[in-house]
Amino acid sequence: MAKDELKKYFDILELPADASLREIHKSFLRLKKIYSNESIAVTPLGEEFSEKRRKKILEDVEAAYVKLIAAKKDESSRTAFLPVEEPEFTPDQERIVDPAYSGPSLRKIREKAGIELSEISKELKLRVDLLKSLEAEKFEALPEAIYLKVHLKNYAAMLGLDPIRVAEEYLRRHKAWKENSAPPEK
Amino acid sequence: MTLTTKIKEGEIWAVGGGKGGTGKSFITSSIGTYLARKGKNVVLVDMDIGGANLHSFFGINRPQKSLTSFFEMGASLSDLVVKTDTDNISLISGDVHSIASDKITFSQKLKLFRQIMKINAQNVIIDLGAGSHYNTLDTFLIADRMVVVLVPEVIAIENMYHFVKNSLFRKVKKTLKEYGFKEIVQHIWDRRQSYGITNIRELIDYLKESFSYIGTILDHELASFKIHLVLNMVRNNNDILLGMSIKSVMTKYLGIPIEYSGYIEYNDAVWKSVRERKPFMLNYLASSCAKEIESFVDNVIKGKEVSLPGGY
Numbered sequence: 001m002a003k004d005e006l007k008k009y010f011d012i013l014e015l016p017a018d019a020s021l022r023e024i025h026k027s028f029l030r031l032k033k034i035y036s037n038e039s040i041a042v043t044p045l046g047e048e049f050s051e052k053r054r055k056k057i058l059e060d061v062e063a064a065y066v067k068l069i070a071a072k073k074d075e076s077s078r079t080a081f082l083p084v085e086e087p088e089f090t091p092d093q094e095r096i097v098d099p100a101y102s103g104p105s106l107r108k109i110r111e112k113a114g115i116e117l118s119e120i121s122k123e124l125k126l127r128v129d130l131l132k133s134l135e136a137e138k139f140e141a142l143p144e145a146i147y148l149k150v151h152l153k154n155y156a157a158m159l160g161l162d163p164i165r166v167a168e169e170y171l172r173r174h175k176a177w178k179e180n181s182a183p184p185e186k
Numbered sequence: 187m188t189l190t191t192k193i194k195e196g197e198i199w200a201v202g203g204g205k206g207g208t209g210k211s212f213i214t215s216s217i218g219t220y221l222a223r224k225g226k227n228v229v230l231v232d233m234d235i236g237g238a239n240l241h242s243f244f245g246i247n248r249p250q251k252s253l254t255s256f257f258e259m260g261a262s263l264s265d266l267v268v269k270t271d272t273d274n275i276s277l278i279s280g281d282v283h284s285i286a287s288d289k290i291t292f293s294q295k296l297k298l299f300r301q302i303m304k305i306n307a308q309n310v311i312i313d314l315g316a317g318s319h320y321n322t323l324d325t326f327l328i329a330d331r332m333v334v335v336l337v338p339e340v341i342a343i344e345n346m347y348h349f350v351k352n353s354l355f356r357k358v359k360k361t362l363k364e365y366g367f368k369e370i371v372q373h374i375w376d377r378r379q380s381y382g383i384t385n386i387r388e389l390i391d392y393l394k395e396s397f398s399y400i401g402t403i404l405d406h407e408l409a410s411f412k413i414h415l416v417l418n419m420v421r422n423n424n425d426i427l428l429g430m431s432i433k434s435v436m437t438k439y440l441g442i443p444i445e446y447s448g449y450i451e452y453n454d455a456v457w458k459s460v461r462e463r464k465p466f467m468l469n470y471l472a473s474s475c476a477k478e479i480e481s482f483v484d485n486v487i488k489g490k491e492v493s494l495p496g497g498y
């Protein structure tokens with residue numbers, strides 16, 4: 001039963017049953033993009049298209065994402081897949097609470113999604129302490145903006161967030177810090 | 187099934203997709219050239235009724251023999267096979283004159299299909315031409331490997347959806363016709379709203395539920411309905427990713443799973459090659475286009491899907 005249910009969610013996200021956490025995030029982002037706004041692939045649909053159906057697909061995708069994240073988390077703690085309580089988390093809701101992405105808000109989103117730093121570290125091949133510094137905005141411990149941007153985008157993708165916006169907003173704070181802390185030139 | 191019970195000689199490919207100008211003939215000739223280079227014995231059939239041009243991809247200006255003789259004089263298909271200058275490739279040219287799809291009689295069609303299946307070649311590749319005429323769909327349905335060609339634009343996508351939907355609908359109707367269900371299928375489809383049916387998948391599910399004994403028949407027949415998508419003339423990563431979106435939309439809205447087997451980038455070398463009236467794959471062996479065609483064909487054969495650039 002649990003396995004069938006799991007399979008169903010993987011199907012909704014159009015993934016094989018052995019997909020990694022990263023693939024789950026990527027697929028979620030991709031599908032969300034297709035069904036949030038009308039993609040060129042959706043426009044030519046005829047009578048099959050309905051707004052209701054579009055919303056239903058989007059809901060299913062989001063629900064499958066939440067369940068699979070939870071299942072992956074369970075999996076790593078060596079327990080069988082259990083049905084999750086209520087889907088309490090979607091990245092979009094989080095944005096309303098926190099209008100701009102910052103280190104702490106990203107940490108909050110990550111914790112709500114139930115993703116461990118160690119998982120991200122494994123997927124992105126980044127040290128845990130670097131990720132901790134990122135979330136704590138210990139800017140002095142982070143690499144140059146040009147590298148940081150890449151890490152931020154990958155990190156955001158793993159949380160199911162818009163990588164470009166996350167990188168942009170985070171780097172704005174990073175830049176402000178840099179301008180304040182840099183010794184005056186000349 | 188053992189080789190001795192196999193009624194067909196070779197493996198049949200059909201290349202269609204609805205819209206004209208998406209590169210069906212180019213892709214048909216390229217699949218053929220690649221398979222021939224791999225040592226397969228290939229016969230190409232130009233079924234683009236009224237718009238036949240496959241011969242020009244092999245430098246033939248006016249084909250001496252064509253399907254016209256089959257339709258008008260009752261010639262046998264095997265007498266119309268002409269060798270091309272390319273090793274291992276022969277061609278049955280299309281009708282360059284006037285035959286209209288509507289003029290083909292039912293018995294002519296059956297005879298044509300029978301003879302196509304008997305063509306003595308390891309691979310028969312049919313260029314279907316544009317449109318979703320029922321004769322075109324029926325030809326598509328006799329293939330072992332069904333390929334649809336698409337370019338990244340709305341009208342082509344719309345035509346392709348139409349083409350695939352109608353092919354599947356025809357397949358369902360034809361399958362059930364033998365069991366006396368043809369009228370019922372059409373009847374339910376015409377009243378689909380009152381049945382709460384929005385797409386062909388739901389129609390199939392409804393039929394299976396209501397008439398459980400046809401369930402296995404449908405499952406068995408529809409298992410062979412496997413569409414391979416190739417996206418032609420892509421210009422950037424977004425175009426390539428569009429194939430994924432199409433696959434998703436087809437599964438989620440139409441209930442028709444397809445395989446995204448390949449993409450071919452837009453390349454001036456292609457139209458140059460067409461102008462020179464030479465097979466592209468031989469002329470531009472080292473081009474990225476040729477590589478993309480090869481991996482597309484390999485994917486179709488192996489039942490694999492594209493690997494997307496940049497790990498998408």
